[in-house]
Amino acid sequence: MLTPLASLRTGLELRLTADARAWLHLALSEAADAGEHDQARGLPPWERHFVTAGRRCHTTQQQQGSSPDPVDAARVLILHAAAPGTDAVVALYRRGSADERRAVLLALPHLDPPPAAGAALGLVEDALRTNDTRLVAAALGPYAAAHLDAHQWRHGILKCLFTGVPLAAVTGLEHRAAGDGELARMLEDYARERTAAGRAVPEDLGHALRLARFDETPARPASPQDRAEGSES
């Protein structure tokens, strides 16, 4: 069975143009040699590839617009191959464009060695403070599911409801929300506030609330159908 990253790479390669595939091979090979770079000579080649992926990683005509985003995928693979230390991961995020920052967040659960938890959580929290929904969604992936404390995680869920990020983007929602009485209270308060203002309650809210109240079994995945049902209740 393929690992998630091997599947990601295979899926990406199938979608790339020949030129982009050659670029990806070069980038991954230079990333694998990352340890040998003399920092005095400026940006290491792998980091240059990471930064410039958006203009190198072209998909074929038929594959445009399909997901996952090919540039995100390429950046995650490059970062994994370079295996940077915690300081380098943090610097990459801090110096990155929004797209680069998103790729760092997506790569967090895959990095080997894993980054120091405090530093990596600092990046997740930084992204959760933004209003860029692409960053908010990327921040609530597997890394946050495993490491983010309960208070921050609950606020992340509320932020998704505020900004229109579908809760299907939140990894581990079913398990973390299950039986979380404080989350249930926050969701109910939010629903009351929206209703008092004469505004619609986000349709995802009902699904999360049922999980938090234990009305829905945690084993059920959040599918689009689940959310449609939630809007009717």
Added chain:
Amino acid sequence: MPSPTRRIFDPHIHMTSRTTDDYAAMYDAGVRALVEPSFWLGQPRTSPASFYDYFDSLLGWEPFRAAQYGIAHHCTLALNPKEANDPRCLPVLDELPRYLLKDGVVAVGEIGYDAMTPAEDTALAAQLELARTHELPALVHTPHRDKAAGLARTLDVLRESGLPPASVALDHLNETTVGPAADSGCWLGFSIYPDTKMDPDRMVRILRVHGTERVLVNSAADWGRSDPLKTAHVADAMLAAGFDEDDVDQVLWRNPVAFYGRSGRLRLDATAPEAQLFEGNSILRGGE
């Protein structure tokens, strides 16, 4: 009403200073792409970190905001001439190379002269060299005061830089500077303002004399008295004066695409705002 096929690329507009109402009105007027040059924010900066936060915004939040309204956003980055005179800001020049690598950066700019000081000489030459080594075009601001002399000095520095004229846009031109600028072979930028610099009818008269080749028309809208729809007004004035839709498309779309396309980094695939669901709501709902 603009024709349904009209597409406008505003090659110089400071959206950081504009509202979401402006984005919506621009989309309705046919604007589908823009370039936001880094510039002076009105209040002088006192440290390099202020520039880096601003550059990050031009590479993060502002493209995100533009995408909610179906507009592709790119930027040009530089230490602007006015602030190049404050020694506290000069370390920005050392950090620019890592920023100029970014995917959303399609030129070095705005660079050029403000008061024509020795510090501006140094910053202009250094940043033209950065444009050359990063294979980026340069957006060169011509001074508001003493414009003709400023243009002459700018052209001297450009000749020494080794940057090909086809990679340079000279901006904020008018009737008195368009002649020597055209002779240089550079792209010709015109900023259309409500009551200064240029207006749509004067722009049309210049197009009649100089033709539509190598001409870039922008609103340069910012925090001052300005109008982000001035590009559309020029399109209307061109049609009223007898130019055809193809001329309008050349000046307001194909020319800026050709100039900034020299960077190899233009991405003109922003989708219509109604297609932006999950990425669209944090602004459409008013945020938090």
